Amino acid sequence: MEKKVVLVTGANKGIGKEASKQLGKMGFKVFIGSRDLSRGQATAKELKADGIDADAVQLDVTSQSSVDAAMATIEKSAGKLDVLVNNAGIVTERTTALDTTEIAKVEETMQTNFFGPLRVTKSAQALLEKSKAPRVVNVSSTLGSLSTLSDPGSEFANFRILGYTCSKAALNMLTVVTAGAIKNVKVNSICPGYVATDINNNSGPRSVEQGAAIIVKMATLEEDGPTAGFFNDDGIIPW
Numbered sequence: 001m002e003k004k005v006v007l008v009t010g011a012n013k014g015i016g017k018e019a020s021k022q023l024g025k026m027g028f029k030v031f032i033g034s035r036d037l038s039r040g041q042a043t044a045k046e047l048k049a050d051g052i053d054a055d056a057v058q059l060d061v062t063s064q065s066s067v068d069a070a071m072a073t074i075e076k077s078a079g080k081l082d083v084l085v086n087n088a089g090i091v092t093e094r095t096t097a098l099d100t101t102e103i104a105k106v107e108e109t110m111q112t113n114f115f116g117p118l119r120v121t122k123s124a125q126a127l128l129e130k131s132k133a134p135r136v137v138n139v140s141s142t143l144g145s146l147s148t149l150s151d152p153g154s155e156f157a158n159f160r161i162l163g164y165t166c167s168k169a170a171l172n173m174l175t176v177v178t179a180g181a182i183k184n185v186k187v188n189s190i191c192p193g194y195v196a197t198d199i200n201n202n203s204g205p206r207s208v209e210q211g212a213a214i215i216v217k218m219a220t221l222e223e224d225g226p227t228a229g230f231f232n233d234d235g236i237i238p239w
């Protein structure tokens with residue numbers, strides 16, 4: 001059977017690395033997107049030692065030339081892309097106070113968390129359309145849920161970090177919009193839960209294995225699976 005091909009952005013560590021490992025174990029050819037090529041290569045080497053078909057590609061989601069070069073490499077090497085996981089993400093500020101929020105930090109967050117996936121998905125469209133059943137997984141967050149953050153009784157109500165929340169809400173709209181714009185595709189947003197990684201100084205209670213599971217599930221949806229939705233392990237997250 002023809003090997004399926006996946007690109008994971010920000011795959012040199014954290015949830016992206018674990019999702020790459022789990023998909024690789026399922027038989028995918030994995031492209032490890034990493035803005036620092038040497039760290040991506042180190043991850044690919046580690047996965048290869050585990051029997052996984054993995055290669056690193058330099059990919060900074062904020063750089064159009066880097067994204068286009070990564071797609072050219074994948075086209076040359078694999079000729080198609082079955083799954084794109086838009087995983088790379090950052091948190092640049094932690095304040096929830098409007099008066100101390102720095103616009104430059106909000107812009108930086110939007111560049112990586114929203115314009116990044118937009119740039120990568122747009123550049124990947126032609127390769128995704130060469131797949132028989134393309135899937136796009138946008139790694140979002142419950143903190144991007146308008147309904148959840150506007151509920152004063154929600155456990156997340158105190159996490160109104162401006163840049164991060166807005167970037168993930170915008171990413172969720174990208175999910176809806178691109179689901180109708182790429183031939184045969186299923187595009188979904190997911191939240192991995194609160195996972196211990198560098199993004200939160202390893203404070204989350206969940207493991208990367210637990211966080212990556214919903215990515216893998218949405219990356220391997222069958223034809224009757226959902227599209228243009230927002231999910232975690234428990235099912236649908238309200239927009």
Ligand SMILES: NC(=O)c1ccc[n+]([C@@H]2O[C@H](COP(=O)([O-])OP(=O)(O)OC[C@H]3O[C@@H](n4cnc5c(N)ncnc54)[C@H](OP(=O)(O)O)[C@@H]3O)[C@@H](O)[C@H]2O)c1
Pocket residue numbers: 009010011012013014015016034035036059060061062086087088089090112139140141142191192193194195196197198199200204
């Ligand atoms: N951990 C959680 O509790 C949690 C909860 C909800 C959603 N998420 C989402 O899960 C995703 C993965 O985060 P994580 O928890 O695994 O954090 P992480 O360990 O900090 O990993 C983030 C990854 O994104 C990469 N990245 C950042 N900016 C990039 C850029 N411009 N171009 C390419 N790659 C870039 C990082 O690369 P470097 O190593 O070069 O920095 C790293 O590989 C993020 O989208 C995050 O918002 C996480």
